[in-house]
């Protein structure tokens with residue numbers, strides 16, 4: 001039975017989620033503050049999915065998300081954001097969220113998204129020997145590769161776990177290998193956000209990816225800046 005932790009301070013919504021998720025066969029716990037969520041995550045057994053509201057008293061959803069990921073909790077997380085706050089969506093992904101829904105949401109969609117995140121949970125199991133099927137290799141010596149199934153980025157002997165959004169952005173850049181990609185384009189195609197959104201979080205994502213895959217993140221060779229446009233991925237730097 002999959003275990004879901006719901007972090008939501010509006011009790012009618014939290015109880016509604018519990019009722020409906022239990023009806024779907026999930027085991028559900030609810031907490032109403034970010035602090036309680038972080039405490040709860042430290043106690044076994046672990047949860048399979050987290051539903052995290054952004055607007056919480058005290059530590060908000062972004063703070064919880066950031067702290068969780070920094071502490072190494074990789075539990076797949078769906079954030080609940082307010083409608084019309086597309087900056088929040090980007091901020092959530094930046095903090096390490098895997099998916100989001102805007103309130104008010106359709107329950108059937110929420111349940112479908114949880115199913116999607118549970119499939120992701122299987123990717124987080126310790127790597128077992130298996131045939132990698134969605135792998136892209138790059139680097140002058142072909143010594144870097146990203147596995148889009150397991151969300152692992154291998155740089156020589158080092159492995160980095162990517163968040164779903166880091167992987168989606170990297171995939172998008174790889175698909176446009178050798179061509180400049182604008183921030184606006186990334187926002188629309190990777191995050192499904194329209195313009196009028198602050199594009200600076202994209203730069204933060206790029207900085208993070210560079211830290212993983214560049215030999216010297218200060219002089220990037222794979223994720224290069226195209227002044228006035230955005231970024232360009234180069235698989236085999238000259």
Ligand code: CA
Pocket residue numbers: 008009010053054055056
């Ligand atoms: Ca709330």
